[in-house]
Amino acid sequence: MDRLKNLLLNEKFIFSIILLNAIIIFLQASNVDNIWIQIIDVACTLIFTMEMITKHVEYGVKGYWSSGWNRLDGILVILSIPSVIALFVPEHLMDLSFLMVLRLLRTLRFLRVLHFFPNFDQIAKGFKLAVKQSYGILLCFLVLIIVFGLVNCSLFKDIAPAYFATPLDSIYSVFRICTVEGWYDIPDTIAAATSPAIGRIVRFYFCLLLVFGGIIGMSFINSVFVDAMVADNNDDVLKKLDDLEKKIDELLKEKEKNEILKD
Numbered sequence: 001m002d003r004l005k006n007l008l009l010n011e012k013f014i015f016s017i018i019l020l021n022a023i024i025i026f027l028q029a030s031n032v033d034n035i036w037i038q039i040i041d042v043a044c045t046l047i048f049t050m051e052m053i054t055k056h057v058e059y060g061v062k063g064y065w066s067s068g069w070n071r072l073d074g075i076l077v078i079l080s081i082p083s084v085i086a087l088f089v090p091e092h093l094m095d096l097s098f099l100m101v102l103r104l105l106r107t108l109r110f111l112r113v114l115h116f117f118p119n120f121d122q123i124a125k126g127f128k129l130a131v132k133q134s135y136g137i138l139l140c141f142l143v144l145i146i147v148f149g150l151v152n153c154s155l156f157k158d159i160a161p162a163y164f165a166t167p168l169d170s171i172y173s174v175f176r177i178c179t180v181e182g183w184y185d186i187p188d189t190i191a192a193a194t195s196p197a198i199g200r201i202v203r204f205y206f207c208l209l210l211v212f213g214g215i216i217g218m219s220f221i222n223s224v225f226v227d228a229m230v231a232d233n234n235d236d237v238l239k240k241l242d243d244l245e246k247k248i249d250e251l252l253k254e255k256e257k258n259e260i261l262k263d
Contacts, residue, residue, distance in 0.1 A: 005058070009051075014047075134221070134224045137220075144217075145213070149170040149172075153169075160186065160193065177209055180214045183210050
């Protein structure tokens with residue numbers, strides 16, 4: 001029992017099972033499915049379930065669920081269990097859409113590999129800090145996209161219904177322009193359906209929207225977000241520099257004392 005417990009608590013072993021399960025899921029998604037693949041899939045789920053039970057016994061229920069990574073692992077294991085049960089239930093007794101949902105939930109198991117990445121906790125911490133510090137700018141940018149989406153919907157819904165038929169379509173089209181993805185198709189479509197003079201105005205309008213919303217706006221958001229991401233690392237560097245300066249000052253003071261004593 002101790003050997004089994006140590007094996008289930010061994011991160012390298014669990015990591016190898018996660019990779020094996022990812023390969024199995026890839027094969028199943030590629031329509032390569034047979035009895036052995038299903039057996040390995042069930043075995044992986046059982047191993048994950050045994051790991052969760054072992055950690056409950058080792059750390060206690062409160063200790064297990066107090067960890068963010070354990071909560072993620074536990075939820076994924078619980079979501080995976082119905083997919084195993086579905087293998088033993090005849091398909092005519094179960095709704096097909098429900099089977100597709102169960103198959104989709106199995107793919108979430110690969111998320112467990114995230115906490116094996118080196119320094120992932122630090123990356124997640126930096127991402128959380130970046131979102132916290134830049135959410136105001138992101139909300140402002142979102143409001144601007146919605147505003148221009150509603151304006152464009154009112155102006156062009158009859159001329160270019162493929163892009164501006166509804167407010168949601170229009171907002172998506174504005175977002176598409178801001179991401180500089182095929183943005184020229186939109187003004188070209190409108191210009192082709194209007195007079196040459198109006199077409200030039202429309203192209204000029206969408207060029208301004210691209211420059212200020214896509215190039216300048218997105219660049220500004222990226223710079224703020226990246227700066228917030230590395231701010232925590234900068235604080236650590238500054239702290240280390242301060243500690244180094246203090247040690248240098250202490251060494252200099254100690255050197256002065258020694259020179260005075262020598263004199």
